[in-house]
Amino acid sequence: MWQxxxxxxxxxxxxxxQHVSLVVQCVLLATVIGVGLAVxxxxxxxxxxxxxxxxxxxxxxxxxxxLGLLLAPFGFxxxxxxxxVVFYAALPVLRNAVVGLAGVDQSLVESARGIGMSRWxxxxxxxxxxxxxxxxxxxxVSTQMVMGIAAVAAYVLGPGLGSLxxxxxxxLGGANALxxxxxxxxxxxxxxxxxxxxxxVVGRLTTSRGIRV
Amino acid sequence: MSETVTDQRTVSxxxxxxxxxxxxxxxxxxxxxxxxxxxxxxxxxVMFVGPSGCGKTTLLKMLNRLIEPSGGKIFLGDEDxxxxxxxxxxRRIGYVIQAGGLFPHMTVGTNVGLVPGMLGWDRAxxxxxxxxxxxxxxxxxxxxxxxxxxxxxxGQQQRVxxxxxxxxxxxxxxxxxxxxxxDPITRQRLQDELLRIQEELGKTIVFVTHDFDxxxxxxxxxxxxxxxxxxxxxxxPEAILAEPAEDYVADFVGAGATLKQLTLTRVSDTELHTPxxxxxxxxxxxxxxxxxxxxxRYVVVVDGRGRPVSWPSVAxxxxxxxxxxxxxxxxxxxxxxxxxxxxxxxxxxxxxxxxVVTGRRDAVAGVLVVxxxxxxxxxxxxxxxx
Numbered sequence: 001m002w003q004x005x006x007x008x009x010x011x012x013x014x015x016x017x018q019h020v021s022l023v024v025q026c027v028l029l030a031t032v033i034g035v036g037l038a039v040x041x042x043x044x045x046x047x048x049x050x051x052x053x054x055x056x057x058x059x060x061x062x063x064x065x066x067l068g069l070l071l072a073p074f075g076f077x078x079x080x081x082x083x084x085v086v087f088y089a090a091l092p093v094l095r096n097a098v099v100g101l102a103g104v105d106q107s108l109v110e111s112a113r114g115i116g117m118s119r120w121x122x123x124x125x126x127x128x129x130x131x132x133x134x135x136x137x138x139x140x141v142s143t144q145m146v147m148g149i150a151a152v153a154a155y156v157l158g159p160g161l162g163s164l165x166x167x168x169x170x171x172l173g174g175a176n177a178l179x180x181x182x183x184x185x186x187x188x189x190x191x192x193x194x195x196x197x198x199x200x201v202v203g204r205l206t207t208s209r210g211i212r213v
Numbered sequence: 214m215s216e217t218v219t220d221q222r223t224v225s226x227x228x229x230x231x232x233x234x235x236x237x238x239x240x241x242x243x244x245x246x247x248x249x250x251x252x253x254x255x256x257x258x259v260m261f262v263g264p265s266g267c268g269k270t271t272l273l274k275m276l277n278r279l280i281e282p283s284g285g286k287i288f289l290g291d292e293d294x295x296x297x298x299x300x301x302x303x304r305r306i307g308y309v310i311q312a313g314g315l316f317p318h319m320t321v322g323t324n325v326g327l328v329p330g331m332l333g334w335d336r337a338x339x340x341x342x343x344x345x346x347x348x349x350x351x352x353x354x355x356x357x358x359x360x361x362x363x364x365x366x367x368g369q370q371q372r373v374x375x376x377x378x379x380x381x382x383x384x385x386x387x388x389x390x391x392x393x394x395x396d397p398i399t400r401q402r403l404q405d406e407l408l409r410i411q412e413e414l415g416k417t418i419v420f421v422t423h424d425f426d427x428x429x430x431x432x433x434x435x436x437x438x439x440x441x442x443x444x445x446x447x448x449x450p451e452a453i454l455a456e457p458a459e460d461y462v463a464d465f466v467g468a469g470a471t472l473k474q475l476t477l478t479r480v481s482d483t484e485l486h487t488p489x490x491x492x493x494x495x496x497x498x499x500x501x502x503x504x505x506x507x508x509x510r511y512v513v514v515v516d517g518r519g520r521p522v523s524w525p526s527v528a529x530x531x532x533x534x535x536x537x538x539x540x541x542x543x544x545x546x547x548x549x550x551x552x553x554x555x556x557x558x559x560x561x562x563x564x565x566x567x568x569v570v571t572g573r574r575d576a577v578a579g580v581l582v583v584x585x586x587x588x589x590x591x592x593x594x595x596x597x598x599x
Contacts, residue, residue: 107310117300210320210362211317
């Protein structure tokens with residue numbers, strides 16, 4: 001396997017880069033979408049319930065099936081891969097953002113309104129910063145999860161390490177087939193760990209010292 | 214020429230007038246607040262008391278429109294603010310809630326500077342104002358400015374809450390059971406501080422409490438509410454204690470009304486004893502000689518600004534060479550505007566037979582001993598027996 005790795009290091013490094021790039025960009029987009037939806041939802045218990053339901057049911061859809069379904073309208077390529085990855089990444093963020101925003105002490109919200117902060121300023125300066133650690137926990141869960149889902153996206157010819165795994169699996173028994181599959185899988189696990197460490201550091205840097213535990 | 218003593222007070226507040234203010238909640242047959250008319254004079258502290266659910270908090274929150282009135286009009290000074298943009302209105306009205314309502318992710322300094330920031334003050338002016346206010350509420354800006362709320366005690370958080378409410382120098386201050394969550398000794402200190410600040414600033418304060426003693430101590434006037442925010446009595450604490458308007462008020466005031474007169478007598482109303490004082494670092498022998506000449510058994514040690522540090526006996530002092538500067542954290546201290554009730558509480562809590570009384574800027578004004586408090590109780594009791 002070592003020889004395989006050395007021989008193809010450039011290809012593997014490129015695919016690893018593409019994989020991480022796909023995941024990071026999709027998670028960023030998913031965070032914006034998830035938090036945005038949560039902001040619309042958290043004030044109403046009914047919509048909050050709906051949002052939680054959607055995120056629970058959404059996560060049960062097999063990613064393979066979803067990608068297959070996306071093939072019809074979008075064809076092969078990056079578009080269906082991005083849509084699927086963003087979809088899965090947004091669900092944990094949405095759920096955590098709703099929980100985090102609803103968990104902000106109501107007396108603080110009233111206090112903010114009472115000293116003359118507008119609705120929007122209260123959200124931006126009080127509610128979101130206080131909910132941030134919970135939202136970030138959702139982002140971490142999302143990132144781990146979509147590292148795996150992004151590999152499946154290779155099925156629709158999306159970018160990343162998934163192509164290594166799929167090409168290996170399709171040639172199983174042939175030369176280097178097992179190596180390709182293993183290298184792709186292990187690389188994904190390692191990159192997921194690295195990204196998680198990065199997110200922990202981001203959390204330290206973006207959470208106020210006053211609410212760190 | 215002013216007619217009464219109260220007119221000589223600094224007044225920076227404005228009057229508040231309510232006309233038929235009503236709050237109806239959908240699905241409830243009786244209104245939570247039923248057509249209240251009320252006039253609050255500029256610079257006065259008015260206490261809202263009443264049983265829980267009587268609508269006093271609802272009424273308070275309608276003053277800054279955290280709750281939108283269903284009917285009626287609210288005036289600040291001569292200005293009808295009922296239709297004004299609520300966010301702008303609230304920046305002109307200080308608001309203090311229980312435990313201060315400080316934002317835990319912001320430093321003390323940021324919390325205090327929020328309202329001036331929203332009003333568009335520049336940075337330097339906000340920083341200056343923040344320090345000034347922390348100083349006013351008795352917190353050293355150098356020490357506390359950059360701390361987070363969780364690093365403060367409950368009493369300190371409450372102080373910062375008051376500083377934040379006063380930041381933009383609003384004419385009106387609304388306080389919703391602010392001292393409900395702190396221990397009795399801290400509460401009494403905070404009350405003393407509020408009285409001192411109010412004497413300096415003369416804001417119009419509306420203060421909701423369920424503690425009648427607190428109302429008597431802090432209020433220039435008290436409003437007693439019944440269900441639907443019906444105003445049962447609106448008068449000075451003395452008048453309400455002496456002549457409750459209805460049985461309802463008499464019940465609410467409680468059977469201990471005789472002793473409640475203790476809450477009406479301020480420390481400044483009694484004749485204070487002037488103690489022998491000593492500066493930190495002074496030669497002990499000289500101080501001991503001075504005390505013995507005056508026939509005193511105790512000496513009040515003060516710091517450079519005249520604030521009390523400790524209260525050692527002459528015997529203790531004679532064992533030292535120079536007066537020690539160690540601060541006694543359990544030193545019983547009350548303000549001039551404290552009540553005899555507070556003074557007695559403080560003595561009992563510290564297991565001491567007296568308290569040090571402080572006046573302006575916390576400098577020593579005298580000493581009050583337990584005998585004087587007892588004498589005051591005796592005289593009020595005999596007065597009541599008539």
